[in-house]
Amino acid sequence: MRIVQFLHGNKIGGMEKFCIDLSNALSHEHDVLLLADKTFKKYVETSVQFVELDIEKSRNNIFFLWKIWKILKAFSPDIIQVHKQNTINILKRLKPFLKIPFVATKHDMQIKKAFYGLRYAITIAEETRSTIKADYIYKIYNGVPFHKPKKIILPDGFNIVAVGGLREVKGYDKLLYIVADLDFNYHLTILGEGSQRERLEALIDTLDLKEKVTLAGFKSNINDYLYSADLQVITSLSEGFSLAMIEGLFYSKVLLSTKVSGCTEILSEGLLTDIEAFHAKIKMVFENYDAYEAEFIKLKNKYSQRLTIEACKDEHIKVYRNIISKDNI
Structure with missing residues (x-):
């Protein structure tokens, strides 16, 4: 053809x-x-x-x-x-x-x-x-x-990764406020570039998150980051069908997402949340990690080959x- x-x-x-x-x-x-x-x-x-x-x-x-x-x-x-x-x-x-x-x-x-x-x-x-x-x-x-991932060294603590361009629709400003209130040792890495970088850098300074958040820019080995992290998050305000979600099904241990198009068709209810409840949901994952990992493994087995x-x-x-x-x- x-x-x-x-x-x-x-x-x-x-x-x-x-x-x-x-x-x-x-x-x-x-x-x-x-x-x-x-x-x-x-x-x-x-x-x-x-x-x-x-x-x-x-x-x-x-x-x-x-x-x-x-x-x-x-x-x-x-x-x-x-x-x-x-x-x-x-x-x-x-x-x-x-x-x-x-x-x-x-x-x-x-x-x-x-x-x-x-x-x-x-x-x-x-x-x-x-x-x-x-x-x-x-x-x-x-x-x-699909690209076979390898383990890489990430900062100490519970590692959270977000993937996507630094655009307002990705909700990264809200994500920074969410993680700023977490009461356990964590590190957030955001993979992507875009027009919101300066604004996000300023917010990181304001919230005193320089030691807790990394804007890593564009990376060709997203698979390695997801494979090595404890949790992937999608805080988007709108999506069509998230490629980051698919990559999560390939590589991540656990994925949480807002209730956006595509994610609501694939992810189970326990892995979806409103942006207002995202902070509480991350804490629940941290405190009940094995249960959420097991729930996500079922979805990985169901969908990874289809996507x-x-x-x-x-x-x-x-x-x-x-x-x-x-x-x-």
């Missing part, structure tokens, strides 16, 4: 990482063309055909649209998958001139008009389905590649074939 992946943006986040991982996995058995910003080229395997595009600056330019049309006509794909509203709008404009089906994947809970009036769409969780208006909506859980990028790739191929068959009727 000949597949185009069309990605907008120039910063690596969960959605971008997923698109690249999916492109890499698909390329092992299919011809894959990825249209994306040059920022992402270093993450793409050589089996993927990569075409560098500056979509942010050019998407409303008629000559840019013509360039995209020429690229797509030359590659002659069976299907095109897009991952953000700007790329959807480009495909909607080109659709009258292309006899190629395209499917749009919705990665978050935000209401975006580009996801209205579609023929085919993919939702990554049941909650995100309500933000899409399409003739056919398929649900495919995200997946991530690999290989399983996700196989589900996408099934959907692609279904769409192609419908489009040819």
